[in-house]
Amino acid sequence: MKKIQITLPQADYSYSVHIGSQIIKESLDDIIKDYSESVLYVVTNTTIKELYPDVPDKMIPEDIEVKTLVLPDGESVKNLDTVSSILDFLAREHANRKSILIAFGGGVIGDMAGFAAAVFMRGIHYIQIPTTLLSQVDSGIGGKTGVNHKFGKNMIGAFKQPLRTVIDIDVLKTLPRREFIAGYAELVKHGFIRDRALLDHLMQKPIDDLVSDPAHLSEAIRMSCRVKATVVQEDEKEAGLRAILNFGHTLGHVLETITEYKTMLHGEAVIVGMDFASWWSVKKGILSEQDFETIHGHLKNLGIKPVIRSINQDEFIEIIAHDKKAVSKGIRFIGLTEIGSATICENTSAESLWQSYQEYLMTDTLLDVKPA
Numbered sequence: 001m002k003k004i005q006i007t008l009p010q011a012d013y014s015y016s017v018h019i020g021s022q023i024i025k026e027s028l029d030d031i032i033k034d035y036s037e038s039v040l041y042v043v044t045n046t047t048i049k050e051l052y053p054d055v056p057d058k059m060i061p062e063d064i065e066v067k068t069l070v071l072p073d074g075e076s077v078k079n080l081d082t083v084s085s086i087l088d089f090l091a092r093e094h095a096n097r098k099s100i101l102i103a104f105g106g107g108v109i110g111d112m113a114g115f116a117a118a119v120f121m122r123g124i125h126y127i128q129i130p131t132t133l134l135s136q137v138d139s140g141i142g143g144k145t146g147v148n149h150k151f152g153k154n155m156i157g158a159f160k161q162p163l164r165t166v167i168d169i170d171v172l173k174t175l176p177r178r179e180f181i182a183g184y185a186e187l188v189k190h191g192f193i194r195d196r197a198l199l200d201h202l203m204q205k206p207i208d209d210l211v212s213d214p215a216h217l218s219e220a221i222r223m224s225c226r227v228k229a230t231v232v233q234e235d236e237k238e239a240g241l242r243a244i245l246n247f248g249h250t251l252g253h254v255l256e257t258i259t260e261y262k263t264m265l266h267g268e269a270v271i272v273g274m275d276f277a278s279w280w281s282v283k284k285g286i287l288s289e290q291d292f293e294t295i296h297g298h299l300k301n302l303g304i305k306p307v308i309r310s311i312n313q314d315e316f317i318e319i320i321a322h323d324k325k326a327v328s329k330g331i332r333f334i335g336l337t338e339i340g341s342a343t344i345c346e347n348t349s350a351e352s353l354w355q356s357y358q359e360y361l362m363t364d365t366l367l368d369v370k371p372a
């Protein structure tokens with residue numbers, strides 16, 4: 001089992017991320033030993049409950065009762081009503097300030113359960129057991145929790161770091177390939193922005209061989225989580241540096257918005273967004289052609305070609321202006337200076353991004369644009 005320690009000096013808080021195969025029981029042992037309560041609470045969804053009916057129940061000693069709330073699956077239930085149902089569950093089942101809540105699922109479950117843990121009795125401990133590749137390398141660590149609002153994605157939330165994150169790579173065997181690729185976007189993103197060695201590691205094998213090679217996959221996940229951990233340690237609340245994790249997310253957000261969050265997975269939008277941001281970096285003269293070709297080739301190999309409608313300048317700028325990454329003076333756009341090094345380009349204008357997007361569409365892009 002590999003371990004990463006995340007230490008947040010300002011919050012005087014530290015927790016570990018465990019990574020490996022069949023590690024859930026072992027990873028919970030010391031926490032359970034110190035647990036003074038007789039009930040543990042779990043939040044999961046219908047899909048995961050059906051695939052893994054005994055997890056984590058069979059990993060918990062019998063003298064601790066496991067009470068489970070099974071939520072419907074999907075991003076559409078990631079809202080305050082569902083968080084309210086988690087809080088109802090905790091209150092109804094007599095949870096108290098010392099209770100621990102386990103989030104067993106992908107990013108949707110983790111974000112909602114984490115938020116419920118942040119506000120129930122002003123904060124109880126929660127453990128992340130992320131089950132998608134995206135949640136293992138991204139949402140399962142770093143403490144961003146929350147839900148969507150009708151005016152914006154992830155608009156309501158809180159920073160609440162978990163007590164522990166347990167990444168069992170075995171569960172990825174049941175993850176649909178499309179979801180795996182979407183998670184891979186965030187995994188390789190950490191290589192592009194901060195760790196060339198991670199990209200080199202990933203380039204050693206075709207993506208479809210990753211799941212069948214646990215040693216290679218767990219090392220890739222460890223390296224990726226380590227990047228996120230170091231960034232979060234330096235800037236937990238996104239005052240500055242943490243913004244580099246948004247690499248690829250500006251155009252990604254535009255693409256998700258114009259496809260109404262229906263036809264593209266977040267990671268697919270980020271793949272195109274990273275390709276665009278790398279191309280933009282070359283145009284700005286801050287990234288070499290050679291590094292761009294490496295990134296572009298790698299992303300192209302993932303084999304996605306999302307179909308989108310064309311949009312006009314006003315719509316593009318309107319969407320960008322409402323993005324959480326926009327500040328009053330302009331966009332905080334994330335570029336690359338080389339593979340493994342990102343830079344925050346403050347006050348980038350939406351108009352200039354629109355112009356760049358037009359030029360980008362004339363290149364060998366990963367998009368298939370249909371007339372509106």
Ligand code: NAD
Pocket residue numbers: 045047048051073074075078105106107108109111131132134135138139140141142143144145154171172173174175176179
């Ligand atoms: P998800 O939680 O919806 O999971 C995707 C699908 O895979 C779901 O249908 C789920 O039931 C299914 N699934 C989960 N694990 C499975 C498994 N092992 N086998 C088979 N199917 C499985 O989506 P996601 O991609 O994990 O997370 C996306 C969410 O995460 C979004 O809401 C996004 O806003 C959020 N997010 C949060 C952060 C953060 O820092 N908090 C970062 C990135 C994304």
Ligand code: GLY
Pocket residue numbers: 138139142144242245246
């Ligand atoms: N997913 C970006 C972040 O955690 O900051």
